[in-house]
Amino acid sequence: MTQQSTSLLVGLLAGISAALLLVSAGSPSSLSFILFAAAALPILIAGLGWSNLASIVAVASAMAVIGFVTTPQAALVSAVTTLAPAAWIAHLSNLARPAEEVGGPDGAVIWYPLSEIVVRIALCVCIGLVAVGLAMGYGTDFVSELVDIFVSSLKESNAGYQPTPDGIAEMKQFFLYALPAIQAAMWVLILLAGWYIASAIVRLSGRSKRPKDDIPSQLRMPRTGALALGAGVVMSFVGGGIGLIGWTICGAFGASFIVAGFAIAHHRTRGKPARGLVLWAAYLSTIIFTVPLAFFLFLGLFDTARTLTGTGSGPQSKP
Structure with missing residues (x-):
């Protein structure tokens, strides 16, 4: 064959x-x-x-x-x-280029940067969710109907739950902007986790072209990601569809910087005696309180770089 x-x-x-x-x-x-x-x-x-x-x-x-x-x-x-x-x-x-093109040693190969892969994942998520939102007519009416269904189901399961009209209105306003951000963040994490698992499976099968990336030392978001996140924050203050797109960008690129922040924490605790305890505490506190996510977001924002993965051999195709 x-x-x-x-x-x-x-x-x-x-x-x-x-x-x-x-x-x-x-x-x-x-x-x-x-x-x-x-x-x-x-x-x-x-x-x-x-x-x-x-x-x-x-x-x-x-x-x-x-x-x-x-x-x-x-x-x-x-x-x-x-x-x-x-x-x-x-x-x-799977894209690679000769290392000498970027000042590296002769005969070596530089692979497409991990940081740029994460940026492309966030970009794909933004484009996909915005396109789906436009096709579905996502907006105030859509969210209002969704919240009404959600509240009705809560009333059926808990007869004592009787929210006020003002409470329902606040809930609809919250979900209108929260859903795009949450969906974008979740989908970035899902695609990144899928890429990580698929890469491991392909390496185990012996068919991997790309060497294993050292994520703790290499995952640093580039400055273009910070610019995209900043643009999303600015757009989020605008009403209407532009604001919804801004929240989508904030969710996608915010999640990317949070992942980079966790990678930095893994890298900086290497070789430390209490590394396991510190990392477990970080993940557990994030799951329980979610507030520490802001710390890892800023940690990722304040350490931006474009790291490269190099090997001694590989395909000579250019990105």
Whole structure:
């Protein structure tokens, strides 16, 4: 079997797997979120371990299956939010260039920077969520209906819950801007975790082109990410659709800087006697109180860089 035919077969199987995960996630169950989050894995594995052709075929076949089983609109939403970003991330991860082009030693290879991969993940999330929001007509009416359904379900489960009209109005205003930010942050984390897991799986299989990134020492967001976050903050003070886009940008790039902040904490505690205790306390306090997220956000903001991963051999394609 030729390399091209292998890529076609792998892409077809990966696409069917991704489609089944997404369709299964549509049915209400306790595993829905896990299935939805894992849908990017087959696309990432196909692209990282085989070729761009495999990931493209995977995206196309997944869209075909989802469109046939559900609706074409669902297939398009899946492609914009999950399938296409996964294929793009896999493509970027396999890009490399000769090290001498950036002042490195002869014969070495520099891989696409991890920091830029994280920026592209955040950018893909922003574009995908904004496109879906425009298609769905996300706005005051949409959130109002959503909150009304949420409040009704709470009343059914708890008869003593009787919110005031002012309380419901405040809840609708909060969710209007909080949902884009929360969804963007969650989706950045999901795609980044998917990339990390898929990279580990491909390395274990021996098909990895890219060497393992030392995330604690290499994950530093570039200054372009800080500029994007600043633009999002400014836009968030504007009303209407621009404000909603701003909150989406804040959520996506804010989550990226928080992850970079945790990477810095891992790096700076290396070799310290109480490293395990400090890191566990950091993660536990974040989960319980969420306030420490601000500390890691600023830690990531105040340490920006563009780090490179280099090896002695590899493909000579340019990004």
